[in-house]
Amino acid sequence: MSAASVMARPATARPAVSGKVPLLDVEHLSMRFGGLVAVDDLSFTAYAGEVTAIIGPNGAGKTTVFNCLTGFYKPSAGRLTLTRPDGEYLLERMEGFRIARMAGVARTFQNIRLFPGMTCLENLMVGQHNALMAASGFSLAGLLGLARYRDAEKAAIDKARFWLTKLGLLAQADMEAGNLPYGAQRRLEIGRAMCTGPALLCLDEPAAGLNPRESAELNDLLLSIRDEHGIGVLLIEHDMSVVMKISDHVIVLDYGSKIADGAPEAVRNDPAVIKAYLGEEESDELPPEVAADLGLPQPTAETP
Amino acid sequence: MAVQSIAVTGRVDIPAIVKEAFLAAVVTFALSIPLVGFQTVDVMGGIDYVTHFDRVAYAVVSVFIGRLTLGWLKATRATTAGSGPSAASAAMARIAALASEYSLPIGAVGLLLAVAVPFTNNYYIDLGTTVMIYVMLGWGLNIVVGLAGLLDLGYVAFYAVGAYTVGLLSVNFGLGFWVCLPLAGFFAAGFGMLLGFPVLRLRGDYLAIVTLGFGEIIRIVLLNWQSLTNGPNGIGDIPRPSFFGLPFARSAPAGHETFAQFFGLDFDPNQRTTFLYYLILILALITNLFTMRIRRLPVGRAWEALREDEIACRAIGINATNVKLSAFAIGAMFAGFAGSFFGAKQGFISPESFNFTESATILAIVVLGGMGSQLGVVLAALILVGLPELGREFEQYRMLLFGAAMVGIMVFRPRGLLAHRTPSIRLYGKGAAS
Numbered sequence: 001m002s003a004a005s006v007m008a009r010p011a012t013a014r015p016a017v018s019g020k021v022p023l024l025d026v027e028h029l030s031m032r033f034g035g036l037v038a039v040d041d042l043s044f045t046a047y048a049g050e051v052t053a054i055i056g057p058n059g060a061g062k063t064t065v066f067n068c069l070t071g072f073y074k075p076s077a078g079r080l081t082l083t084r085p086d087g088e089y090l091l092e093r094m095e096g097f098r099i100a101r102m103a104g105v106a107r108t109f110q111n112i113r114l115f116p117g118m119t120c121l122e123n124l125m126v127g128q129h130n131a132l133m134a135a136s137g138f139s140l141a142g143l144l145g146l147a148r149y150r151d152a153e154k155a156a157i158d159k160a161r162f163w164l165t166k167l168g169l170l171a172q173a174d175m176e177a178g179n180l181p182y183g184a185q186r187r188l189e190i191g192r193a194m195c196t197g198p199a200l201l202c203l204d205e206p207a208a209g210l211n212p213r214e215s216a217e218l219n220d221l222l223l224s225i226r227d228e229h230g231i232g233v234l235l236i237e238h239d240m241s242v243v244m245k246i247s248d249h250v251i252v253l254d255y256g257s258k259i260a261d262g263a264p265e266a267v268r269n270d271p272a273v274i275k276a277y278l279g280e281e282e283s284d285e286l287p288p289e290v291a292a293d294l295g296l297p298q299p300t301a302e303t304p
Numbered sequence: 305m306a307v308q309s310i311a312v313t314g315r316v317d318i319p320a321i322v323k324e325a326f327l328a329a330v331v332t333f334a335l336s337i338p339l340v341g342f343q344t345v346d347v348m349g350g351i352d353y354v355t356h357f358d359r360v361a362y363a364v365v366s367v368f369i370g371r372l373t374l375g376w377l378k379a380t381r382a383t384t385a386g387s388g389p390s391a392a393s394a395a396m397a398r399i400a401a402l403a404s405e406y407s408l409p410i411g412a413v414g415l416l417l418a419v420a421v422p423f424t425n426n427y428y429i430d431l432g433t434t435v436m437i438y439v440m441l442g443w444g445l446n447i448v449v450g451l452a453g454l455l456d457l458g459y460v461a462f463y464a465v466g467a468y469t470v471g472l473l474s475v476n477f478g479l480g481f482w483v484c485l486p487l488a489g490f491f492a493a494g495f496g497m498l499l500g501f502p503v504l505r506l507r508g509d510y511l512a513i514v515t516l517g518f519g520e521i522i523r524i525v526l527l528n529w530q531s532l533t534n535g536p537n538g539i540g541d542i543p544r545p546s547f548f549g550l551p552f553a554r555s556a557p558a559g560h561e562t563f564a565q566f567f568g569l570d571f572d573p574n575q576r577t578t579f580l581y582y583l584i585l586i587l588a589l590i591t592n593l594f595t596m597r598i599r600r601l602p603v604g605r606a607w608e609a610l611r612e613d614e615i616a617c618r619a620i621g622i623n624a625t626n627v628k629l630s631a632f633a634i635g636a637m638f639a640g641f642a643g644s645f646f647g648a649k650q651g652f653i654s655p656e657s658f659n660f661t662e663s664a665t666i667l668a669i670v671v672l673g674g675m676g677s678q679l680g681v682v683l684a685a686l687i688l689v690g691l692p693e694l695g696r697e698f699e700q701y702r703m704l705l706f707g708a709a710m711v712g713i714m715v716f717r718p719r720g721l722l723a724h725r726t727p728s729i730r731l732y733g734k735g736a737a738s
Contacts, residue, residue: 070619100621107619115612118605119727125602126609129622132602142601143594149601161731173731196620 022083023048023232024069024200029078031064031256038064040256042078046200046249051226051233053243053264056253057277062236063110065253066202069234070107071096084199101130106198108189110205110236116178120169120188123177124160127195132156163191167221183214187221194225200232201225207239215239219246244268252276321375329368336363393716397724400674400717404724407679414682418585422578429574431693433581433649437642438689440588442669442681443595444638449667450676451595451604452631453611455512458499458519459666462492462636464526464658466643471539471653472532481545481648485641492640493633495522500632504625507614519663526655538654544576545583545648552576580649587645591638592678598634600728607631608676608728665689672713674720683721687713 024046031039039061046052054062067073069080069091080091082103089103099105115123125132135152136142142149164170167187172180177188186206193201206222207215223246226233237243243250243264250267252260254276260267267273341360342353403410421432441463448456466488473479473487499518503511526533533539544552550563554571563579564571598604606627609617617624647653669688673680692706713721 072615072618096618097621097623100619101623106621109616109619113613113616113619115609115616117612117725118608119730121729121731122605122608122727125729126605126617126622127620129602129606129609129620133606136602139598139601139603142603143597157729157731164731170731174727174733192620 020047020050022046024234025079025081025083026065026069027079027081029065029068029080030076031061031068031073032076038256039068039075039253042253042256042258044251044258044261046232046234048199048232049226049230050248051222051235051246052249052251053235053237053247054251054253055237055240055243055267056259060253060276061256062253063204064256066107066204066234066236068092069099069202070105071099082200100196100198104197104199105202106193106196106200107202108186108193108204108206110208112182112185112189114177114185114189114192116176118177119174120164120177120180121157121160121173123188123192124163124195125156127192128156128159128197131197159195163194166224167191168217183210186210186214187218190221190225194229198231200234202234202236204236205238206235207237207242210239212241215242218242222246316376316379321372321379324375325368325371328371329364332367333360333364336360396716400722400724403679403722404677404726407726410679414679415589422581426574426577429577429581431690433577433584434693435685435689436581436584436588437646438666438669438685439682440584440591440642441639441666442673442685443588443591443678444635444642445666445670446676446678446681447595447598447607447638448631448635449670451599451611452607452628452635454503454628454631455508455515456632456635457512457516457660457663457667458522459515459635459639460658460660460662461499461519461522462495462639463643463646463662464522464655465492465495465636466640466645467647467653467657468526468533468539468643469640470644470647471542474542474648475539480543481644482548484648485644488644489637489640492643493637496632496634496636497629499636500629504628516660516663519660523655523658526658533655536654536656538652538656539647540652542647542651542653544651545580545645547579552579580645584642584645584649587641591641594638595678603627603630605728672710672720674717674723676725677720677722680720680722 022045026042026044026046029039029042030037042061042065044052054065056062064073068075068078071091071094075092078092082089082091082105084104089099091099091103091105094103100107115126118126132149132152133139136149137146161170161173164173167184167190169180169184169188169191172184177185180188186209190201190203190206193203203222207218210218219242222233222235222242225231226246235243235247247264250260250262250264251258252267252270252273259272259276260270262270337360340363341357342355344351344353346352418432418436422429441459445456445459448454448459469488469491470481470484473484474481479487499515503514506514527535529535546552547563550561550566552563552573552575554562556562556565562571563569563575569575599608606617606622607630609622610624610627610631614624617627646657650657665688669681669684672688673682673684687709691709692702696702698705717723
């Protein structure tokens, strides 16, 4: 598939709503597996320079949305448009690796998928594969050791070093990724995704299994990615302390449909969201530990 | 299990050891009755048998005592220090790490030894040539199996393609070895791609089965396509490689010179064997240099990344199809080069030389050496190809010793002799990139 066929329209300057630049437009996305509807007519927009969180109970279809976005699944219906300065890409028509290469959608996985036998530095170098491959003249320039490739490699190492420093992994650069502690592996996977030079970073539960301190560090990392690199972040997360702190925009899924969409504050108090998480409640009182989990203002029980 | 009870209680559990030794003796008895107890002998007009129950008794008693001693040693070692095998394998792991740390000087010494081989005698030159062919094949397969992690059981097919390229082109079109050599690599790479396409979605066991089938298809086609390949009779009279146009012969056709005449030497048949040895040495070294270099390039890293996690590769924009096909093609290309050398060296090729055993041997060299280890391939080729040859004085015990060596290596080094991965790029220390 050529670039032309996936670029439906030239990047016409669409009216930016309140100064925000739409990055990803999901329109009527549906994904069916046989009789099971995993994602049902989902539409939302993610903006550049914002963190958009997708939350929902287990099995709500969050990861399926990611898999559709990154080409691991072909959506049953719908249109996924990614807008970059050079044009618009229709993700549903592109092969998985082209989505990452051309449209610039990078992702991490719920169960970490690093290259465990390779070092941290190598992981980040593989992340820059496409840029390096072009510079190496499909290996010929590289085999001959031409300056063109040597310069590109030097630049790639500098980029990797930048991310290693930022992730706090510089000292472990030559260590096998599989031997890193869990939290460091999560960070490294984000770094590898960033090394691909993405426009949209999709993170599938980056805080899963992290302790509170690591979670707080992750927040800082994600915010700095958003602010310094100006890219959009799409985030699936169960840890509400992460979601509520760093999201600009929260989308709630339940049984494959969107039940809420808006600012974190608004979503957190949405009765439909509370119902989806806790089921039909007869009284309005939540058990305090559940309320804490949801990040609700603590004591519903104490205020009469 | 008895062994566990020893380890748990922390003292020597004598009844358990005796019981285990007894069980081993019973198994030996059951096995040795038919294998050792009876021997057929030729008598006038027929066949008869004699019994050797004394030998059965020796076997049973020696196994019982041996197992008892082993159990006792294991138990006492376990109660005092770390168990035997793990301590030994830890020591071997240190050696492997050292070997990969100092791979450059070790390689240099190995190269010097390899260069010195022709100054010995004909037998060693011949053996060295055979070992070198396997080293080259091992290095080629190392790209596919060791780096890209694609288990290929039909690698010999590409070796066959290379050999038959030389055979057919030289016999039918009169092309010389030096023209056929690159063509052989080219055709083998083409066949590598051909195999690559249908197996793109397969991994592990399934990939192994399909590649095994592919290897057999090539062999059976060679066997049955009588009009082209002359079937099981093979292709003979393949011209031998010349020294840049100077043939190794007693006399050259009019207007031409032989190698010996050109250099003013006396004709000696050893000149050719020596030349062939150095030729395969150079071809193998090219394979090695190419692999070592490409491992540090994006393609090489993508191969290794593909081995580690294919899904992650796709997620960071690597075209897994191209990466796999390039690994198959480049691995096959080196097998093609080796095959063309083999065809030209032998002067005669037939499908016999390209059966599954060859694939299995080459794969065993890669696995035994330690996946991805270049030095390991050399070591394993020496052990797998060289050792059985050198062990000829042991006669029929040769294969027994060979099998025991294999078992020993797999017990102490289950991931291969030199299974120690050197990073393709480092930020600190030796060879740091900064």
